Amino acid sequence: MASPTRLLIVAIDGGAASGKSSTARALAARFNFMQVETGFHYRAITAEMLRLGVRSDDPSHSQRALHELSLETRVEGQAAWLEINGRRPGDEIRSPEVNAAVSHFAALPAVRARLLTYQRSQVDVALAHGFRGLVMEGRDIGSVIFPDAPLRFFLHADPTERARRRAQEGQTDSITERDRLDSSRKTAPLTIPEGAIAIDSTYLTLNEVVNHVAKQVEQHLRQSSAS
Ligand code: C5P
Numbered sequence: 001m002a003s004p005t006r007l008l009i010v011a012i013d014g015g016a017a018s019g020k021s022s023t024a025r026a027l028a029a030r031f032n033f034m035q036v037e038t039g040f041h042y043r044a045i046t047a048e049m050l051r052l053g054v055r056s057d058d059p060s061h062s063q064r065a066l067h068e069l070s071l072e073t074r075v076e077g078q079a080a081w082l083e084i085n086g087r088r089p090g091d092e093i094r095s096p097e098v099n100a101a102v103s104h105f106a107a108l109p110a111v112r113a114r115l116l117t118y119q120r121s122q123v124d125v126a127l128a129h130g131f132r133g134l135v136m137e138g139r140d141i142g143s144v145i146f147p148d149a150p151l152r153f154f155l156h157a158d159p160t161e162r163a164r165r166r167a168q169e170g171q172t173d174s175i176t177e178r179d180r181l182d183s184s185r186k187t188a189p190l191t192i193p194e195g196a197i198a199i200d201s202t203y204l205t206l207n208e209v210v211n212h213v214a215k216q217v218e219q220h221l222r223q224s225s226a227s
Contacts, residue, residue, distance in 0.1 A: 007126055008033070008133035008224075010217060011142035014155030015182070016175040016191060017162035019201050019209060020137040023155065026210040027135050028078040031217060034126040038138030038145075039102075040140075041115050044082050045069070046102045056104035063110040068089050071118045073125050080125055082118070099173045103181035112187050119145050133217075136223035139182055141191035151216055152196040155209070161202050 010027065014020045021037050028035035045066075049056070054065045072083045081088050092098065105111055119136065126134040136145065142152030157165075159176050166173045182190040192198060196214065201209045 007123060007131070008151070008217070009123070009146050009214075010133060011146050011149045011152040011193075011196075012135065012137040012155065012213075012226045013139055013142050013153070013190070013193065013196070014137075015157075015162070015179045016173065017166045018155040018157045019165075019206060022206050023153075023209050023213060024135045025079075026206065027213055027217065030210070030214055031221075032127060032131060033078065033133035034075065034122070034131040036119070036122050036134065036136040037079075038115070038119055038136060038141065040089075041082050041118065042102050042106045042111070043098050044084055044089040045111060045115070046105045047089055047092045047095075049105055050083055050097060050101060056101060056108065059108055059110065062105070062108055066114055068108055071114070073122065075125065075129050078131075080160040081120055087123040094171060096121040096172045097137075099171070099178075099180055100179050103178045103185075104210065107181065107187065109186040109187045111142075116145060118212055126185065139190040140188035142196050143191055144188045147193065151220055152193050154192045154196045154198045154215055156198060156200045156202070158202040 010033065012020050012024050024035050024037065027033060049062060049065060052065055054061050056062065069084050072086070074081050074083050074088060099140065122136065123134060142149060142154070162175050166175060179190065199209060199212060
């Protein structure tokens with residue numbers, strides 16, 4: 001798939017609570033890139049399905065319900081947010097119910113196909129808003145959504161440390177169970193994309209991770225402006 005040369009795409013993947021969102025946010029601020037958090041997309045769809053009484057073990061009902069949803073984007077600052085039927089989902093997407101259900105809905109091929117199209121369309125949104133880059137984070141960004149992205153990162157962190165980070169945010173979340181489901185699904189499993197730069201953030205501060213990623217971005221920008 002061709003990625004437009006005018007926009008630098010940075011893919012950041014990793015397991016639950018590995019620091020992807022914070023890294024992507026800091027990177028977007030530093031380089032004036034548009035930031036897209038794809039976990040938000042899966043959480044938003046899950047919250048909507050739960051609200052409609054749709055179960056993840058009923059794929060045909062899920063598929064019908066998906067057709068009824070219109071997906072749009074609202075850009076605020078550097079962040080691009082998904083709106084479903086004209087509304088941006090709120091705090092309900094971080095509820096224990098959504099935490100428990102999201103990996104099950106995310107394993108449905110129809111859900112992934114709908115979000116793949118939506119997520120790739122974020123390139124046009126970023127260009128239309130004049131951003132010089134797009135940083136997208138999730139589980140399959142460097143492997144499936146933008147496999148040709150020139151910069152692809154994979155963040156690791158020890159599960160105990162990740163659980164500590166989530167608890168600090170006051171969240172009840174079964175990180176290892178989500179990682180297990182996300183890594184074992186058939187469609188677009190959580191995996192380290194070939195050629196991605198792996199970073200173990202267990203003993204690093206957020207700043208150290210961001211500086212490491214930013215160095216690669218700077219190098220890429222320098223090289224592409226010289227060529
Ligand atoms: O990133 P976050 O932990 O908020 O993601 C919530 C869930 O959304 C993940 O556990 C996974 O099931 C799903 N997800 C996914 N693919 C992505 C992003 C998130 O399957 N690219």
